[in-house]
Amino acid sequence: MRTLLLPWRRIGAALLLALAAGWPGLATAQADVPVGREIVLMLERGVSPATIATQYRLTVLRQWGQRPIWRMRVAAGVSIADALAALGADPRVRFAERNFESQAPESRRRNVVWAIGGSQDTYASQWALHAIRLPEAHQLARGDGVRVAVLDTGIDVHHPLFQGRLARTADGRLLGRDFVGNDGNPSEEGGPEDAGWGHGTHVAGLVALAAPRARILPVRVLDPSGRGNVWVLAEAIMWAVDPDGNPFTDDGAHVINLSLGTTRKTRLLDIAIELATCSDDDDDEDDDDYSDPGFQADRDRCDARGGVVVMAGAGNSGTTTKEYPAAEAAEGQLAITASTETRQLAGLATRGAWVQLAAPGEFVTSAMPGGQWAVWSGSSMATPLAAGVAALVRQRNPDWKAVDVTKRLQDRSARLCGTTIRQLDARGAVEDWNPPDIPCR
Numbered sequence: 001m002r003t004l005l006l007p008w009r010r011i012g013a014a015l016l017l018a019l020a021a022g023w024p025g026l027a028t029a030q031a032d033v034p035v036g037r038e039i040v041l042m043l044e045r046g047v048s049p050a051t052i053a054t055q056y057r058l059t060v061l062r063q064w065g066q067r068p069i070w071r072m073r074v075a076a077g078v079s080i081a082d083a084l085a086a087l088g089a090d091p092r093v094r095f096a097e098r099n100f101e102s103q104a105p106e107s108r109r110r111n112v113v114w115a116i117g118g119s120q121d122t123y124a125s126q127w128a129l130h131a132i133r134l135p136e137a138h139q140l141a142r143g144d145g146v147r148v149a150v151l152d153t154g155i156d157v158h159h160p161l162f163q164g165r166l167a168r169t170a171d172g173r174l175l176g177r178d179f180v181g182n183d184g185n186p187s188e189e190g191g192p193e194d195a196g197w198g199h200g201t202h203v204a205g206l207v208a209l210a211a212p213r214a215r216i217l218p219v220r221v222l223d224p225s226g227r228g229n230v231w232v233l234a235e236a237i238m239w240a241v242d243p244d245g246n247p248f249t250d251d252g253a254h255v256i257n258l259s260l261g262t263t264r265k266t267r268l269l270d271i272a273i274e275l276a277t278c279s280d281d282d283d284d285e286d287d288d289d290y291s292d293p294g295f296q297a298d299r300d301r302c303d304a305r306g307g308v309v310v311m312a313g314a315g316n317s318g319t320t321t322k323e324y325p326a327a328e329a330a331e332g333q334l335a336i337t338a339s340t341e342t343r344q345l346a347g348l349a350t351r352g353a354w355v356q357l358a359a360p361g362e363f364v365t366s367a368m369p370g371g372q373w374a375v376w377s378g379s380s381m382a383t384p385l386a387a388g389v390a391a392l393v394r395q396r397n398p399d400w401k402a403v404d405v406t407k408r409l410q411d412r413s414a415r416l417c418g419t420t421i422r423q424l425d426a427r428g429a430v431e432d433w434n435p436p437d438i439p440c441r
Contacts, residue, residue, distance in 0.1 A: 033101040035229045037074040039084065040268050042094035044068070045292050052092065056083055062231075065238060067294040069268065071099065071231050095267045099231050114198070118365040118373040120161070123209065127341045128360035128385060132414075133435070134210060137426035141392040143211030148391050149240035149253035150207060150384070151233065152200030152260065154178065154188040154220035156369040159201060165208055167215040175243060175251075178220040179236045180228070188369050190224025197224055198368045202376050203259045203384045205366035210388020210426070214395075217243075217253050222260065230262070234272040238298075241276050241308050247301035254394050257387040258312040259380035261323035273325050277332030277402045278307030307332045307402035309394065311387040313379035320352030327354050332402025334409065337421065338362060338382040343438060344417050348378060351421060357409060358416055359385040359424040389426045396430060414438070 038061070043049060049070050053060050057075040064070070074083050080098070087096035129135060147167050157166065157174065167175040176186035190197045204216050221236045222228040241252045256276060274280050275298045280290060290298060310333040315323035326335035335354060338346040338361020345351060346362045361382030368374040386409065393405050412428030417440035425435045 034080075035099040035101055035231075037076070037080060038099040038231070039072055039074060039080070039087075039096055040069065040099055040231060040266075041072060041087065041096050042067075042069045042267070042271075044092050044094060047092040052087075052090075056087060058083075064231075064234065064268075065294070066297065068094075068292050069271070069294075097266055097268070099229055100262065100264055100266070101227050101229050114202075114374050114376040116368065116372055116374050118375060120373070123161075123205070123365045123367070123373055126365050128364050129209070131339075131341065131343070131360050132385065132389070132424050133427035134389075137389070137392055137430040138212070140430050141395045143214030143388065143391040144395055145398070146211065146214045146254045146391040146394050147217050147252065148207050148211065148214050148255045148257060148387055149217040149219055150200060150204045150257045150259075151219045151221045151236050151240065152203050152257075153196045153198075153222040153224070153226065154180075154186045155201045155204045155216070155218045156367070156371075157187050157218070159205075159367050159369070159371055161205055161208060161367045162216065165212075165214075165216055167217040169251075176218040176220075177236070177239060177243070179232045179239075180220050180223050186218040186220045188220075188224075194224035194226075196222050196226025198374065199226060199259070199380065201369050202366040202374060203257065203380055206364065206381060206384035207257060207388045207391075209366065210385045211391035211395075214255075214388065214391040228260070230266055230269050233258075233260070234268050237272045237276050242297070242301055245297075247297045248304050250305060253308055255309045255311065255387050255390045257384050258310065258325060259383045261313055261315055261326055263315075263321060263323060265322070265324050265327070269325050270328055270330075273310060273328045273330045273333055275302075276308045277310055277330050278302035279331035279333075279403065306400075309333075309387075309390045309402045309405045311336055311383050311390060313337075313383040314355045315350035316348040316378045316380075317350045318348050319350065320354075321350065322352070322354055323350060329354065332406055334386065334406050336379060336383040336386045336424075338377065338379045339416055339423055342417075343415075343423065343440070345419050345421065346377065350379065351419065355421055356406075357386060357413060357424055358382065358419075358421050386424050389424055389429055392426065392430050408432070415440075417441070 058072040061071045312326035314335040314337040337349040339358040359382035364381040413422035414425040414435040415437040
């Protein structure tokens with residue numbers, strides 16, 4: 001399935017430039033790892049999961065809300081491949097697939113690093129702001145009234161940067177959730193020795209940079225090592241769009257940031273993105289029929305409030321290898337890759353016709369746990385800048401569908417050198433202005 005984007009191990013500032021440039025001899029990424037003996041099933045209307053479980057020696061672990069989709073475990077001694085083949089041939093089963101762990105594009109490419117350093121001053125004046133014309137865009141919109149969900153390793157809720165910027169309930173409580181620890185505290189856990197530590201805080205800080213008055217809704221889906229799994233991610237996406245479970249109330253995210261991904265395409269995450277964006281026409285897959293009563297709340301939400309804009313990291317492979325959910329191609333979602341200060345694709349940037357937009361993603365400064373600041377690179381950094389700009393556009397056009405927002409970001413983008421991939425332009429998107437082409441050397 002899909003492997004979620006995780007961060008870089010801290011080595012030292014002295015090594016940052018060398019490794020970012022592609023220092024040879026570093027560890028290669030591991031393949032996607034199945035979660036134990038777990039599988040995911042979607043059943044036809046009215047089919048009993050207990051009947052299926054008994055016949056195929058499965059244990060029912062969890063249902064995805066009211067939807068006819070279940071997380072199950074194959075009994076020890078039963079071939080998982082044989083079970084999936086038999087389930088796939090059963091007309092009562094819409095699809096059956098494995099659940100997979102997730103990790104980050106950074107780790108899959110090589111042991112990339114981040115470096116502690118910088119300050120709020122360097123954060124607020126860095127090159128990325130001017131590369132996408134954020135100061136001009138902020139004269140028109142700053143994200144007021146828009147909520148951006150960051151699904152990641154959690155955040156440092158006490159970092160000074162986030163004071164007054166986190167989403168809250170009507171009675172003033174922090175609106176967030178931890179799907180790893182299964183509680184309401186989305187704080188980062190672990191420390192500098194953990195591969196995933198700081199990733200979510202850094203990502204959330206870049207949403208705040210692009211949309212300083214938007215409210216950030218933190219959702220923890222990755223553990224301190226930067227690992228998660230696709231089932232948890234799908235649950236978290238649907239919680240983020242509707243935290244109170246009432247499809248008619250506007251209490252969830254208007255934009256979702258997914259600085260995470262996997263090279264394995266799955267039907268579950270495909271459905272989650274379609275439901276979140278209220279798009280059901282990608283690939284014409286047979287699981288796009290959401291007439292089952294279990295999807296009623298999703299239909300009601302889409303009718304009442306429309307879809308959520310999803311920004312997803314395209315990965316750091318430096319190749320055209322597809323990452324999911326970025327490559328889902330759902331309306332209302334964009335695949336974001338990383339660009340440099342010299343207006344080119346970053347060396348680590350995943351590219352290809354399926355990548356829809358680039359944003360600054362090399363040597364970007366943002367928040368780190370403990371009130372610190374750090375420099376990091378990757379599509380994980382580019383994606384929240386795009387999510388923040390999407391929030392600016394949503395503020396100016398609150399009645400737009402998700403696809404209207406993503407189309408505006410693409411239509412009013414700027415030229416990058418040496419590639420057909422266009423660069424995010426905040427002023428262009430917010431003002432509906434065509435950025436002039438910058439000459440390339």
